[in-house]
Amino acid sequence: MEPILKVEGLTKLFPVKKQKLLEERRFVHAVEDVSFEVYQGGTLGIVGESGSGKSTLARAILALTPVTSGSVFYQGEDITNFRVGAAGKRRLRSELQMVFQDPYASLNPRMKIGEAIVEPMLINGQAKTRAEAREKACHLLETVGLRPEVYDRFPYEFSGGQRQRIGIVRALSVNPKLLFCDESVSALDVSVQAQILNLFNELKERFHLTYVFIGHDLAVIRYISDQILVMYLGKIMEIAPYDQLFGEHTHPYTQALVSAVPEPSTAGRSQRILLEGDIPSPVNPPRGCRFCNRCFQAEEICRQEEPQMIKTGERHWIRCHFAKPAH
Amino acid sequence: MLRFLLRRLGRGVLTIFVSVTLVFFIVRAMPSDPVALMISPQMTEEAQQALIQAYGLDKPISVQYILYMKELLHGNLGTSFAKRIPVTEYLAQKLPWTLLLLAAVMVIVILIGIPTGLLAAAHKGRLADRVISVIVTMGISVFIPFMAFLLLFIFSFRLGVSPTGGAYTPPKAQGMAYYLDVARHLVLPAVTLSITNLANAVLYTRNSMIDVLREDYIRTAYSKGNSRGRVLRVHALKNALIPTVTVIGMQIGFMVGGATVTETIFSWPGVGRLVYDSVNALDYPSLQGAFLLMAVAIVVMSFLTDIVVAWLDPRIKLGE
Numbered sequence: 001m002e003p004i005l006k007v008e009g010l011t012k013l014f015p016v017k018k019q020k021l022l023e024e025r026r027f028v029h030a031v032e033d034v035s036f037e038v039y040q041g042g043t044l045g046i047v048g049e050s051g052s053g054k055s056t057l058a059r060a061i062l063a064l065t066p067v068t069s070g071s072v073f074y075q076g077e078d079i080t081n082f083r084v085g086a087a088g089k090r091r092l093r094s095e096l097q098m099v100f101q102d103p104y105a106s107l108n109p110r111m112k113i114g115e116a117i118v119e120p121m122l123i124n125g126q127a128k129t130r131a132e133a134r135e136k137a138c139h140l141l142e143t144v145g146l147r148p149e150v151y152d153r154f155p156y157e158f159s160g161g162q163r164q165r166i167g168i169v170r171a172l173s174v175n176p177k178l179l180f181c182d183e184s185v186s187a188l189d190v191s192v193q194a195q196i197l198n199l200f201n202e203l204k205e206r207f208h209l210t211y212v213f214i215g216h217d218l219a220v221i222r223y224i225s226d227q228i229l230v231m232y233l234g235k236i237m238e239i240a241p242y243d244q245l246f247g248e249h250t251h252p253y254t255q256a257l258v259s260a261v262p263e264p265s266t267a268g269r270s271q272r273i274l275l276e277g278d279i280p281s282p283v284n285p286p287r288g289c290r291f292c293n294r295c296f297q298a299e300e301i302c303r304q305e306e307p308q309m310i311k312t313g314e315r316h317w318i319r320c321h322f323a324k325p326a327h
Numbered sequence: 328m329l330r331f332l333l334r335r336l337g338r339g340v341l342t343i344f345v346s347v348t349l350v351f352f353i354v355r356a357m358p359s360d361p362v363a364l365m366i367s368p369q370m371t372e373e374a375q376q377a378l379i380q381a382y383g384l385d386k387p388i389s390v391q392y393i394l395y396m397k398e399l400l401h402g403n404l405g406t407s408f409a410k411r412i413p414v415t416e417y418l419a420q421k422l423p424w425t426l427l428l429l430a431a432v433m434v435i436v437i438l439i440g441i442p443t444g445l446l447a448a449a450h451k452g453r454l455a456d457r458v459i460s461v462i463v464t465m466g467i468s469v470f471i472p473f474m475a476f477l478l479l480f481i482f483s484f485r486l487g488v489s490p491t492g493g494a495y496t497p498p499k500a501q502g503m504a505y506y507l508d509v510a511r512h513l514v515l516p517a518v519t520l521s522i523t524n525l526a527n528a529v530l531y532t533r534n535s536m537i538d539v540l541r542e543d544y545i546r547t548a549y550s551k552g553n554s555r556g557r558v559l560r561v562h563a564l565k566n567a568l569i570p571t572v573t574v575i576g577m578q579i580g581f582m583v584g585g586a587t588v589t590e591t592i593f594s595w596p597g598v599g600r601l602v603y604d605s606v607n608a609l610d611y612p613s614l615q616g617a618f619l620l621m622a623v624a625i626v627v628m629s630f631l632t633d634i635v636v637a638w639l640d641p642r643i644k645l646g647e
Contacts, residue, residue: 064549093552105543109642110565120551154641170551 002076003037004210005061005178010034010070012053012060016283028282030056032234033070038178038227043204043211045225045242047218047257049279053234054214055101058180061212062096074178094124094174101183103163107155113166114151117141120174133173140169143206144199161192168199172207180212185220197224218261222246227315230254233282233290236309239317251318252297289321297322331645335633339626346622347399347615351392354611361408361609382408395615404619405612409605414616418598422583422620424494425590425597427509429582431517436528436575441568444532448567449559451537459529466526475519475592482515489515492594516593520586524578531574535567542566569639573632580628584621 011034013027031053038044046054059065061072063082071080074096082089100106107116117140118133120126127133138148144165155163164184171179181200185193197220203209215221221228228245230238230253238251246258256273275294280286286293292302301321310323362384370378379385383394398405404414447459482489490496495508539545540563548562549555585599594600598617605613637643 059546062550064546090552093550098550100543100547102543106547108544108548108562108566110640111562119553123552156642167547170547174551 001039003073004040004075005038005212006073006076007037007061008035008071008073010057010060010072011068012056012065013068026283029234029285030282031060034231034234034236035070036229036236036239038210038212040210041208042227043213043225045221045228046212046214046231047216047221047228048231049216051233051279051282052231053282054216054231055182057231058098058182058212058214062098062180063092064098090124094120094126095177096180097171097174097176097178098180098182099164099167099171099184102187103160103167104187106167107163109155111155112151113153113155113158116155117151117166117170117173120170124174126174137169137173140172141166143172143203144169160188161195164188164192164196165199168196168203172203175207176209178210178212180214182214183216184213186215186217193220200224218245218257230257233279233285235290235319236317237291237319239309239315241315244313244316249312249318249324251291251320251323252295253291256296289319328645335630339630342626343619343622347396347619348392350615350618351395352388354614355388357609359609361611364609365408382406399619404616407605407610407613409608409610409613414612417601417613418616418620421585421596421598421601424595425583425585425599427513428516428520428586428590428595428597429579431513432520432524432582433575433579435517435521436524436578440525440528441532441564441571444529444571445536445559445564447529447533448536448540449555451540456533459533463526463529463533466522467530469522471519471523472588472592474522475515475589478515478519479592492592494596512595516586516589516595519589519593520582524575527574527578528571531571532567535570536563539563539567565639569636572635572639576628576632576635577625580625581621583624583628584617 010031012031014030016026016028018025034053034057036044046057048054056065060067063079067081071078073079074092077084079088079092082092084092107113111119114134114137117137118127118130121133121136122130127136134151138151141148141150146162146165146169150158150162150166155166158166164187167184184200185196188196200211200213201224204211211224213221213224222242222245225242228238228240228242229236230240230245230251232253237253238245240250240254244250245254250258252273256275259271259273273296277294280290280293286303288301288303288305289295289298289307292298295302299321305321307319307321307323309317309319310325312318312323313326316326362379365378365382376385383391386394395405402415404418406412407414407417410417443459447456450456479491483491490512492512494512495505496512499505500508536559540559545558545562548558553562583598585597585602587599587602589595590597590599591603598620601613602617604610605617633645637645
């Protein structure tokens with residue numbers, strides 16, 4: 001089966017402003033050599049600390065920031081930087097949508113809810129007339145549990161959870177096939193998070209969506225994903241099916257992340273792995289393995305040589321010198 | 328809404344009262360005696376006394392103040408010492424010219440300033456932005472009287488394309504010719520007065536555009552498939568205009584009081600020129616009238632600005 005989204009060697013570097021005239025040009029290595037595939041109907045979760053390049057990766061795929069190198073394929077077609085002509089661009093801007101992180105900042109405060117939802121439909125041709133768009137918008141608002149009367153109100157009148165529903169309606173209004181959720185529940189209260197996550201699951205069935213779900217909370221990611229990609233300092237550390245991520249054979253970084261997930265039990269919890277130090281500067285990533293200076297298993301080879309992705313099982317890859325390859 | 332109106336009205340009246348009182352005493356603190364200027368030595372003793380009494384200048388300052396405030400409540404601004412006509416009439420003659428100048432300046436500021444600020448923000452850090460920023464800095468720092476004389480020297484003296492002063496060439500022409508004549512006279516003072524205002528408008532528009540373009544909802548707008556032009560004009564500009572509107576509103580209020588230096592250099596018969604003439608003639612009532620006009624204009628404009636800003640930004644609720 002052909003993947004709906006395929007990313008190959010995607011790299012995004014941001015130039016660092018020069019301090020001195022003759023200084024060598026330096027770059028922030030936000031995303032480096034990232035490759036993965038997403039299949040129709042699946043949900044890919046992407047986890048990592050702040051600054052690991054998760055959001056940049058999503059923005060680069062959606063051409064909201066230009067790609068430095070690498071390619072993005074959608075349904076087999078090369079769509080890197082959306083260089084596909086005006087009609088193709090309109091199609092991509094409706095089939096690939098994003099629900100953003102901060103529901104407070106990502107809605108234009110001067111635009112009524114209805115206008116914000118209707119605008120992309122009119123631009124991308126999902127509705128011919130304003131009346132048709134309005135009807136569709138009201139229907140979608142009801143689908144996510146909002147009353148259609150909100151159409152003529154401004155964003156500041158709503159709570160975070162309501163705004164995130166509005167953001168979801170905005171994304172759904174153009175009949176997307178692939179929906180990127182960039183930390184879409186991180187800014188919400190835990191009880192509201194659960195509501196929105198359930199909504200995402202419902203909508204997935206109803207609209208036949210494929211998700212790329214970005215977050216830093218493993219518990220949330222595990223709940224919604226079937227394949228999980230672990231990023232650290234711009235690189236993929238591990239790609240694993242959701243049920244193997246919490247198993248025995250995983251990347252040391254993943255183990256540290258997993259051990260940090262709170263467990264709702266009174267039994268003595270398994271030992272926590274505490275990482276020392278901070279995430280290193282992405283301008284000057286460590287030689288060898290990206291994770292070597294914080295890894296509890298690091299040995300000399302980790303500081304000298306960068307490990308490759310090693311296939312350790314069915315749909316399971318680990319970037320570690322000590323990973324056991326599958327037979 | 329009613330509470331908001333009443334509160335703003337109360338505050339406005341208080342502002343005007345304080346300003347009128349301050350101006351009344353500051354004007355009288357000038358180290359000269361208007362009586363000496365008004366009265367010629369040829370006048371008889373009785374005629375001199377009659378004149379002094381007619382203007383109330385024989386009474387102590389506190390009594391003069393109470394009389395002035397009393398008359399002010401009846402809408403009487405007094406009689407000009409120099410022109411011997413009611414101050415309201417004197418101001419009414421000058422105000423339209425200042426308003427004409429003001430309108431010309433605002434047209435220039437809005438039609439040129441906002442698009443230029445937008446252009447600079449859209450090309451932030453690149454050549455167009457740098458050139459605009461340098462010109463804006465020059466516009467803010469230039470000494471306006473110097474600019475006025477430079478323009479006069481180039482366009483009126485050297486090139487001879489522009490009149491040297493006044494608002495029209497006497498005798499007054501008829502119909503279209505008159506309007507064209509006024510327009511020709513209007514160009515130099517309007518350009519001079521626009522420089523600082525224009526630079527401010529560009530600067531405010533540029534800076535707030537740059538702030539707004541960093542907002543998350545701008546990325547949302549791109550992800551909806553909006554073109555760059557539409558994102559800039561529809562999504563960003565409306566949000567970015569709020570500081571610019573505030574600045575322009577306050578500038579309008581201030582300029583109703585006349586641009587004394589510019590109007591004087593170009594002999595423009597507006598309120599600013601009236602202020603200059605009144606200081607020279609120690610014409611207390613006219614000066615007080617001009618400053619009262621300015622205070623009222625500033626109060627009214629700040630009120631209107633608040634209403635426009637509340638309309639631009641739905642998050643602002645008046646009266647809360």
